[in-house]
Amino acid sequence: MTFSKDFLWGGAIAANQAEGAWNIDGKGPSVADVATYKPNLSLDDYHGHLKVSSDLIQQAMDDPSDKYYPKRRGIDFYHHYKEDLALFAEMGLKALRVSIAWSRIFPTGEENEPNEKGLEFYENLFKEMRKHQIEPIVTLSHYEMPLALSVKYNGWVERKVIDDFVRFSNVCFHRFKDYVKYWLTFNEIDSILRHPFTTAGIIPDRCPEGKEEELVYQALHHQFVASSIVTRDCHTIIPGSKMGAMLTKLTTYPTTCKPEDVEITLKKNLQNYFYADVQVFGEYPPLTLRKLERKGINIKMEENDLNLLKEYTVDYLSFSYYMSLTESAEEGLEKTDGNTVQGVKNPYLPSTDWGWQIDPVGLKISLLELYDRYNIPLIIVENGMGAKDIVESDGSIHDEYRISYFREHFRQMREAVEEGVDLFGYTSWGTIDIISAGTSQMSKRYGFIYVDQDDEGNGTLARSRKDSFYWYKKVIKSNGEDLD
Numbered sequence: 001m002t003f004s005k006d007f008l009w010g011g012a013i014a015a016n017q018a019e020g021a022w023n024i025d026g027k028g029p030s031v032a033d034v035a036t037y038k039p040n041l042s043l044d045d046y047h048g049h050l051k052v053s054s055d056l057i058q059q060a061m062d063d064p065s066d067k068y069y070p071k072r073r074g075i076d077f078y079h080h081y082k083e084d085l086a087l088f089a090e091m092g093l094k095a096l097r098v099s100i101a102w103s104r105i106f107p108t109g110e111e112n113e114p115n116e117k118g119l120e121f122y123e124n125l126f127k128e129m130r131k132h133q134i135e136p137i138v139t140l141s142h143y144e145m146p147l148a149l150s151v152k153y154n155g156w157v158e159r160k161v162i163d164d165f166v167r168f169s170n171v172c173f174h175r176f177k178d179y180v181k182y183w184l185t186f187n188e189i190d191s192i193l194r195h196p197f198t199t200a201g202i203i204p205d206r207c208p209e210g211k212e213e214e215l216v217y218q219a220l221h222h223q224f225v226a227s228s229i230v231t232r233d234c235h236t237i238i239p240g241s242k243m244g245a246m247l248t249k250l251t252t253y254p255t256t257c258k259p260e261d262v263e264i265t266l267k268k269n270l271q272n273y274f275y276a277d278v279q280v281f282g283e284y285p286p287l288t289l290r291k292l293e294r295k296g297i298n299i300k301m302e303e304n305d306l307n308l309l310k311e312y313t314v315d316y317l318s319f320s321y322y323m324s325l326t327e328s329a330e331e332g333l334e335k336t337d338g339n340t341v342q343g344v345k346n347p348y349l350p351s352t353d354w355g356w357q358i359d360p361v362g363l364k365i366s367l368l369e370l371y372d373r374y375n376i377p378l379i380i381v382e383n384g385m386g387a388k389d390i391v392e393s394d395g396s397i398h399d400e401y402r403i404s405y406f407r408e409h410f411r412q413m414r415e416a417v418e419e420g421v422d423l424f425g426y427t428s429w430g431t432i433d434i435i436s437a438g439t440s441q442m443s444k445r446y447g448f449i450y451v452d453q454d455d456e457g458n459g460t461l462a463r464s465r466k467d468s469f470y471w472y473k474k475v476i477k478s479n480g481e482d483l484d
């Protein structure tokens with residue numbers, strides 16, 4: 001058998017896209033709760049949460065409804081989690097990646113005492129997972145920092161937020177130590193440069209002119225330091241626990257073998273590695289430091305920061321992989337969308353309806369690259385295909401396109417393992433349909449389980465099994481051998 005007998009076949013969701021219940025039981029608003037969706041806008045306009053301003057945040061907070069803010073309602077996982085976990089268990093999931101909404105535990109991020117109701121919710125959730133023998137993999141920060149910290153301090157720009165995050169993490173470690181062994185610090189830590197607000201609460205109009213990039217790197221440094229501190233604390237509070245880093249794997253190919261194309265591509269890939277380099281090797285890569293220096297970017301560091309980074313590195317590396325990208329030194333080539341990033345269109349690859357290029361071989365390349373570079377255990381914590389599903393008159397959903405996407409990716413994953421990559425798990429993204437992170441749409445569906453809700457929140461929220469549900473169940477049962 002290719003996959004180890006305890007390989008973690010699983011699924012993944014995030015609190016802000018699934019839970020709903022955005023303002024009950026003491027939860028404070030998070031940066032996700034101001035992410036907008038408006039019907040009949042172009043795809044570009046859908047990326048509403050990427051274009052944030054102080055005015056838009058105020059407008060959102062003056063509107064108590066969830067009409068234009070779908071992440072406020074999610075799929076009401078908060079009240080449906082037992083039913084959903086039962087379906088996950090029926091599929092045979094061995095692991096589920098979830099995140100903890102920081103503002104459910106500390107509504108403004110700065111309270112002295114945590115919100116007991118929030119802690120209770122997660123404790124019950126983890127207990128229920130254990131009841132079904134589903135291993136929790138828990139992300140501490142998945143695009144959902146308390147909005148109050150963003151507004152008051154411009155998010156992670158302010159060093160003090162490290163203390164707030166460490167306090168929150170420590171509360172979680174103490175409370176959930178009997179249930180959770182696998183932890184992750186920041187979801188897609190590299191995304192801070194692509195969408196600083198969602199990732200780190202940074203509001204562009206609060207940054208002095210010309211200083212935004214410098215502040216983003218400053219915030220990133222604070223996240224690196226926080227990651228080291230909580231890795232240390234996690235190991236102390238939960239002996240035997242494992243802390244991981246989480247990277248968006250943006251594997252990029254040159255458009256041609258022209259050296260200029262290869263050079264620009266190499267630089268893109270090095271930029272993508274940089275975040276994992278810091279968290280795995282425990283130091284800033286010299287080329288990155290030089291690049292920042294040449295750009296006039298000065299990161300303020302405290303005396304002990306570099307020691308912390310060096311001493312408390314992560315135990316494993318997790319990553320998301322949806323598509324590959326192509327880069328060119330030439331201007332004006334046709335572009336296509338990817339995960340909050342664009343690339344040159346690759347003529348050899350088909351795309352999803354959202355323009356993301358489907359590239360199973362790219363997954364294998366990513367696994368080989370990452371394992372060769374870091375030589376620590378890997379886990380794929382997001383992979384999947386956003387698609388519009390059609391519900392037939394008898395309620396069935398024939399999502400052959402999704403099965404085919406997964407099948408081809410699993411074949412490549414299997415080959416990578418056979419070639420020696422230490423991969424200990426795989427959690428597909430959006431195991432159940434949830435709100436899209438990038439576009440706030442419900443109709444961009446990733447799940448094996450369909451949720452009856454449209455983009456505007458109409459629907460019964462009833463859950464039903466797609467064809468892919470039965471297929472994934474078979475894959476898990478055969479430990480990845482039966483992909484037909």
Ligand code: BG6
Nearest residue numbers: 014187320339386436437438439
């Ligand atoms: C990842 C995020 O980047 O991509 C998820 O971690 C997100 O939160 C996923 O949902 C898919 O992106 P989208 O925009 O299609 O939901």
